[in-house]
Amino acid sequence: MKEAFLYEKLADKKVRCNICPRRCAIPLGKRGYCGTRLNEDGTLYTLIYAKCSSIAADPVEKKPVFHFYPGSQVLSFGTLGCNLRCKHCQNWQIAHARPDEKGSGLTEVSPEYAVDLAKRYDCQGLAWTYNEPIIWFEYTLDSAKLCRGSGLYTIYVTNGYITQEALDMIGPYLDVFRVDIKGFTSELYKELSNVPDFSPILEAAIRARKRWNMHVEAVTNVIPTYNDDENQLRGIARWIKNSLGVNTPWHVTRFIPYLELSHLYPTPTKTLERAREIGFEEGLSFIYVGNVPGHPGENTYCPGCGRLVIERWGYSITKYQIQDGKCQFCETDLNIVGSEVAERKHAT
Numbered sequence: 253m254k255e256a257f258l259y260e261k262l263a264d265k266k267v268r269c270n271i272c273p274r275r276c277a278i279p280l281g282k283r284g285y286c287g288t289r290l291n292e293d294g295t296l297y298t299l300i301y302a303k304c305s306s307i308a309a310d311p312v313e314k315k316p317v318f319h320f321y322p323g324s325q326v327l328s329f330g331t332l333g334c335n336l337r338c339k340h341c342q343n344w345q346i347a348h349a350r351p352d353e354k355g356s357g358l359t360e361v362s363p364e365y366a367v368d369l370a371k372r373y374d375c376q377g378l379a380w381t382y383n384e385p386i387i388w389f390e391y392t393l394d395s396a397k398l399c400r401g402s403g404l405y406t407i408y409v410t411n412g413y414i415t416q417e418a419l420d421m422i423g424p425y426l427d428v429f430r431v432d433i434k435g436f437t438s439e440l441y442k443e444l445s446n447v448p449d450f451s452p453i454l455e456a457a458i459r460a461r462k463r464w465n466m467h468v469e470a471v472t473n474v475i476p477t478y479n480d481d482e483n484q485l486r487g488i489a490r491w492i493k494n495s496l497g498v499n500t501p502w503h504v505t506r507f508i509p510y511l512e513l514s515h516l517y518p519t520p521t522k523t524l525e526r527a528r529e530i531g532f533e534e535g536l537s538f539i540y541v542g543n544v545p546g547h548p549g550e551n552t553y554c555p556g557c558g559r560l561v562i563e564r565w566g567y568s569i570t571k572y573q574i575q576d577g578k579c580q581f582c583e584t585d586l587n588i589v590g591s592e593v594a595e596r597k598h599a600t
């Protein structure tokens with residue numbers, strides 16, 4: 253076990269974890285809400301440092317991240333546990349699991365070995381994904397620091413429920429904050445994910461962008477009867493435009509019934525198309541339809557001249573007409589970072 257970062261010692265050998273806004277006050281011998289942090293004799297330990305449940309080399313488009321090193325491969329890591337309890341979690345087998353105190357059954361991958369693996373498998377970066385990266389903060393921070401010296405980029409695929417002090421510790425070492433915006437009211441967040449107040453998520457996304465200059469992309473999994481109404485979708489789109497900028501990509505993805513929401517139906521394509529229209533009406537430039545392979549809403553169109561500049565099929569790029577992050581036809585800036593990777597890839 254490794255001693256946790258960012259905790260306080262309280263009376264009676266209680267401790268307070270300050271990694272996420274739950275700020276759990278954890279009694280002696282108990283764990284926090286996420287099940288991964290144990291108070292042993294008044295010291296807080298993480299039970300999942302370097303303990304991986306899932307490792308895969310994925311296209312960056314699978315995160316989904318469409319405007320950062322498009323076409324590159326990213327070595328992706330997950331562990332066990334989560335600081336939210338989403339009723340529809342697609343990765344509930346790992347996200348709702350509790351590690352035992354030895355982390356047995358999980359594969360140990362040190363930060364050094366993770367970097368080595370990424371290079372060996374020709375990946376351009378590391379991503380912490382599949383379950384919430386914030387809960388193995390210590391491991392992701394140590395790994396992200398190593399990436400800085402190794403020429404690898406770093407991605408958090410996150411629910412965004414992180415404290416400012418944790419974000420400020422890892423901010424200098426993270427390149428991408430791929431954040432879920434699940435809805436636009438606290439009632440929705442409470443009902444869907446047991447989050448009492450979603451404002452820290454919005455604040456974290458803004459801080460990631462403005463204080464730490466991260467590349468931010470937002471994802472909304474559009475769930476029938478939960479967040480598919482005009483008010484939720486328009487609220488999210490307007491907030492992205494006003495707080496993160498018109499060129500921030502917004503992915504509206506198809507919900508697949510899981511877990512406590514197994515009784516619902518998958519999101520109709522028309523609903524996703526309407527969400528995309530709402531995004532355009534609110535002034536966003538890049539709105540993507542997700543989990544509908546072959547839909548034209550997977551493509552990037554230049555907001556300047558309207559031409560198709562990146563054509564995709566699922567996670568693959570089939571056409572790429574961008575030069576230095578700009579439209580090849582009219583030179584409009586498309587907020588695409590690191591396009592040379594894709595150019596190199598597609599030139600071969």
Ligand code: SF4
Binds near residue numbers: 273276286
């Ligand atoms: S990271 Fe876990 S233990 Fe820490 S505050 Fe969040 S839910 Fe509680």
